[in-house]
Amino acid sequence: MGVTILVPYPLDNKKTGPEVVEELSKRLLAMQATQTGHFLVDGDVFESSFNKTKIHVMHNSEYPASVFSILDNGQKQIPLITDLIFDLLMLKVNPIYASRKQLKIESKGPRFELGDFLVKLGSVTMSQSQTFKGLLIEVDYRPCLIPIICWELIREFLQGFLGQYSPTTIPVYFTNSVPNPHHPVPYQKSNDTYQPIDTVQQYLEHFNNYRKQTIALMMGPNK
Amino acid sequence: MAQSISVSVEAPIENQIMSIDYDGTEVYANPLTQSEYLTRNAARINFMKSSETTEESKEEEQAVAAAAFQASSSPFENILNKLKEAYTEVTVLHDVLAVSKEKHYLVLDPVPMHEQTEIKPMAVVYARKKALGMAGNILISGAERLKRLDNGPDFQIELLRLRQNWRLKKVSDNIIGDLSFRTAGSKFMHPGNFEVSKSDEVDIKGPNPSTLQVTIPSELQGVAYIKVVTQKDQEDLCSANVTMIDHKGKLQVGEISSWQKKLEFAQNVLFCKELFNQLAREAVQLQATIPHVVIGNQIRATLLPGIQLIISLCHSTNYQEFQEETKKKADDLHDHVLEHSLHQLLREIHYKNTHYPIPHSGHAVGIAKKRLLAGPHSYDRHELWEMTRCQNQTLLEQIIGQAQHIFMRKRTQYVLDSIARDVKDPQITSHWNALNSPTLSWVKINITTHGYDTITRTALVVHVKERSLMAICRDGRVMHMSYEPQELRDLILQQICQHQITGLQNLSRCMAWQLLSNSNHLGIGDVEPLGNANAILIASPLGDRVIAVQVRCDPQIVVKVYVSHSPREFYTSGPLVQGKLWENLGSEFKDVNFDKMEGRNFLNKMEFLMAALTKIKE
Numbered sequence: 001m002g003v004t005i006l007v008p009y010p011l012d013n014k015k016t017g018p019e020v021v022e023e024l025s026k027r028l029l030a031m032q033a034t035q036t037g038h039f040l041v042d043g044d045v046f047e048s049s050f051n052k053t054k055i056h057v058m059h060n061s062e063y064p065a066s067v068f069s070i071l072d073n074g075q076k077q078i079p080l081i082t083d084l085i086f087d088l089l090m091l092k093v094n095p096i097y098a099s100r101k102q103l104k105i106e107s108k109g110p111r112f113e114l115g116d117f118l119v120k121l122g123s124v125t126m127s128q129s130q131t132f133k134g135l136l137i138e139v140d141y142r143p144c145l146i147p148i149i150c151w152e153l154i155r156e157f158l159q160g161f162l163g164q165y166s167p168t169t170i171p172v173y174f175t176n177s178v179p180n181p182h183h184p185v186p187y188q189k190s191n192d193t194y195q196p197i198d199t200v201q202q203y204l205e206h207f208n209n210y211r212k213q214t215i216a217l218m219m220g221p222n223k
Numbered sequence: 224m225a226q227s228i229s230v231s232v233e234a235p236i237e238n239q240i241m242s243i244d245y246d247g248t249e250v251y252a253n254p255l256t257q258s259e260y261l262t263r264n265a266a267r268i269n270f271m272k273s274s275e276t277t278e279e280s281k282e283e284e285q286a287v288a289a290a291a292f293q294a295s296s297s298p299f300e301n302i303l304n305k306l307k308e309a310y311t312e313v314t315v316l317h318d319v320l321a322v323s324k325e326k327h328y329l330v331l332d333p334v335p336m337h338e339q340t341e342i343k344p345m346a347v348v349y350a351r352k353k354a355l356g357m358a359g360n361i362l363i364s365g366a367e368r369l370k371r372l373d374n375g376p377d378f379q380i381e382l383l384r385l386r387q388n389w390r391l392k393k394v395s396d397n398i399i400g401d402l403s404f405r406t407a408g409s410k411f412m413h414p415g416n417f418e419v420s421k422s423d424e425v426d427i428k429g430p431n432p433s434t435l436q437v438t439i440p441s442e443l444q445g446v447a448y449i450k451v452v453t454q455k456d457q458e459d460l461c462s463a464n465v466t467m468i469d470h471k472g473k474l475q476v477g478e479i480s481s482w483q484k485k486l487e488f489a490q491n492v493l494f495c496k497e498l499f500n501q502l503a504r505e506a507v508q509l510q511a512t513i514p515h516v517v518i519g520n521q522i523r524a525t526l527l528p529g530i531q532l533i534i535s536l537c538h539s540t541n542y543q544e545f546q547e548e549t550k551k552k553a554d555d556l557h558d559h560v561l562e563h564s565l566h567q568l569l570r571e572i573h574y575k576n577t578h579y580p581i582p583h584s585g586h587a588v589g590i591a592k593k594r595l596l597a598g599p600h601s602y603d604r605h606e607l608w609e610m611t612r613c614q615n616q617t618l619l620e621q622i623i624g625q626a627q628h629i630f631m632r633k634r635t636q637y638v639l640d641s642i643a644r645d646v647k648d649p650q651i652t653s654h655w656n657a658l659n660s661p662t663l664s665w666v667k668i669n670i671t672t673h674g675y676d677t678i679t680r681t682a683l684v685v686h687v688k689e690r691s692l693m694a695i696c697r698d699g700r701v702m703h704m705s706y707e708p709q710e711l712r713d714l715i716l717q718q719i720c721q722h723q724i725t726g727l728q729n730l731s732r733c734m735a736w737q738l739l740s741n742s743n744h745l746g747i748g749d750v751e752p753l754g755n756a757n758a759i760l761i762a763s764p765l766g767d768r769v770i771a772v773q774v775r776c777d778p779q780i781v782v783k784v785y786v787s788h789s790p791r792e793f794y795t796s797g798p799l800v801q802g803k804l805w806e807n808l809g810s811e812f813k814d815v816n817f818d819k820m821e822g823r824n825f826l827n828k829m830e831f832l833m834a835a836l837t838k839i840k841e
Contacts, residue, residue: 063601065598067598081598083595
């Protein structure tokens with residue numbers, strides 16, 4: 001447990017994805033981080049044939065016993081965390097919720113541990129063709145649970161190895177106001193206790209961005 | 224020439240013995256009558272053989288028949304012979320009588336008649352009395368047995384009571400009971416059966432008259448217990464006995480005989496056997512760095528270097544021996560915690576064998592509830608790994624862990640107590656947390672100076688684990704230590720030194736003295752065997768006095784105090800150093816005889832010293 005911040009790493013055209021990953025890994029190893037295997041986050045999309053409701057089913061290797069699914073009807077997102085057999089259930093309801101294979105997206109790469117920090121360098125690939133889409137860097141500060149408290153620390157840490165590409169403000173996901181069911185005043189995620197689903201939702205946001213880019217690219221030449 | 228001797232073989236005159244009675248009298252068979260004799264001889268004849276006789280034998284037969292015919296030719300010869308014999312006898316008798324008449328060679332005595340025994344009336348009375356008495360006894364004993372069966376303990380009632388507490392079933396004519404823990408979840412292979420029977424001979428005067436008798440298989444008879452000993456270089460540190468019976472309670476002889484106690488003992492034997500069986504199996508299977516040894520009824524496992532845990536199964540069939548042993552044991556150092564733990568661990572296994580978490584779906588049978596919740600609660604990798612590690616721990620691993628922890632706790636206690644005893648100046652108090660887990664406990668250590676509690680107080684927390692210690696100091700530093708007690712000792716001593724210096728620092732601030740320098744690890748001076756000396760340098764408000772303090776980090780907490788004056792008391796300007804202004808440089812530091820100073824403790828003495836050296840501005 002801890003607070004996880006997900007930042008996209010902007011790629012210029014000089015270097016390819018694997019090169020950047022290698023460079024960042026070297027930097028981390030120079031900071032005396034230890035590599036502890038690899039990680040994988042993947043996202044599937046199931047779309048209803050009646051209304052355009054989508055279910056995003058996601059897996060995170062950090063939570064190997066869980067399946068995260070987010071029901072998205074356009075206005076609202078409803079998260080659900082279940083056992084691994086949820087995957088089998090989704091196969092059963094295949095006629096109603098059809099899997100969109102070409103929208104399957106995953107982020108995988110090396111995982112580093114550095115003191116209380118956990119750093120994952122994920123290269124995002126999409127559909128079966130494994131086309132490279134970009135880099136997502138995940139930083140997890142494990143001793144803390146409230147994002148606003150440790151954001152400055154994480155920002156500083158990110159500056160340490162990302163340099164100029166490090167973000168200056170907390171991701172938008174944390175500053176969006178969320179309606180509070182118990183109180184009239186809405187609250188921000190950054191003040192709330194961090195949950196594993198927050199990591200998944202951050203991934204989902206970025207995945208959706210990549211998907212939109214891809215669709216735009218595909219639509220572009222046709223026009 | 225060999226002389227042939229004719230040996231005559233005759234049948235004995237006595238009749239054959241038919242049987243011998245219990246009192247030794249021999250019953251003879253009646254002599255055979257003539258017809259019986261004939262039939263016996265006839266039976267011996269082989270008629271088949273006679274029919275196959277040769278001609279020679281036929282001729283012989285004819286010769287015998289002719290002789291018989293000749294003998295019976297004179298019909299009165301038989302009578303003649305008999306008369307001749309009678310005549311001879313009469314003649315002989317006459318001769319004998321004639322000789323005896325002379326009374327010279329032969330004397331005739333009258334033949335004594337068979338004496339008629341005189342029947343004494345008293346003897347008859349006695350004999351009858353005796354016979355009647357015996358008959359009466361038989362009747363009385365029979366009557367008593369009947370009476371007992373009516374008034375004494377009823378077999379059926381007792382069977383009912385037995386049935387309420389024990390599992391019984393009827394197999395043909397026998398009642399078989401079940402001692403095993405199978406219904407409680409045990410998977411031990413021993414059948415653990417006993418047989419219930421009705422006994423006729425009841426001791427009514429006994430403490431527990433009972434017609435019900437239980438028969439227990441021989442391997443479950445007697446008393447058993449599991450002995451746990453922690454041994455350090457052949458010297459027992461603590462031991463524990465595991466039985467279901469409170470062995471401190473005294474056993475009455477009557478209690479042993481009652482079936483309830485008998486069954487309880489037998490069940491206890493079964494329990495101990497199962498426990499030991501399980502432990503021995505695990506000891507063989509476990510891949511420890513120092514392999515566990517199983518010899519006979521003993522398991523040896525190494526807890527920490529030089530310290531061994533010995534678990535042995537003691538089984539004796541003699542109740543008296545057992546009682547004597549338990550009397551001895553009462554004086555022994557006895558660890559109830561280990562005893563209880565072993566007991567509890569096997570029970571837990573039993574419980575888990577029967578109590579499955581409620582099945583949620585077909586795939587989830589036998590999975591722990593925590594594991595089922597892991598998915599929806601999104602446990603991360605670390606938590607899941609911890610969970611599987613905890614679940615897969617065997618009984619032996621758990622008990623070794625607990626024993627190690629008990630040992631570590633004792634060691635830590637000893638170190639803290641001995642330091643608190645040896646070091647007088649700052650007081651060391653340790654608070655042990657009353658609520659702890661079998662493998663983790665923690666202690667809070669407070670270092671205070673009497674009278675200066677508000678000025679300074681050093682606190683640290685030590686977590687005692689299975690094989691290691693973790694100390695969290697007040698400044699947030701976390702220190703991991705191994706099982707060696709010296710490491711903890713060094714840490715505490717270092718904390719004491721630091722406490723003294725910090726205390727002095729705070730005190731000097733209150734007294735308006737200035738802190739010049741402060742070092743926790745003074746690199747100069749004598750080389751310390753362990754750790755470095757702490758030092759502080761403070762100046763008086765006017766800056767005319769400087770005190771230097773060094774606290775050595777050894778078990779005696781040696782304190783050295785030096786004082787320097789400014790201006791110098793005896794300043795002589797020489798050719799090298801000229802001018803009056805140089806006298807304001809501090810003079811040489813002079814050693815203060817700190818032991819002789821007034822004051823209860825270090826801070827108290829320092830307060831006096833600072834007060835004495837402070838010069839009030841005029």
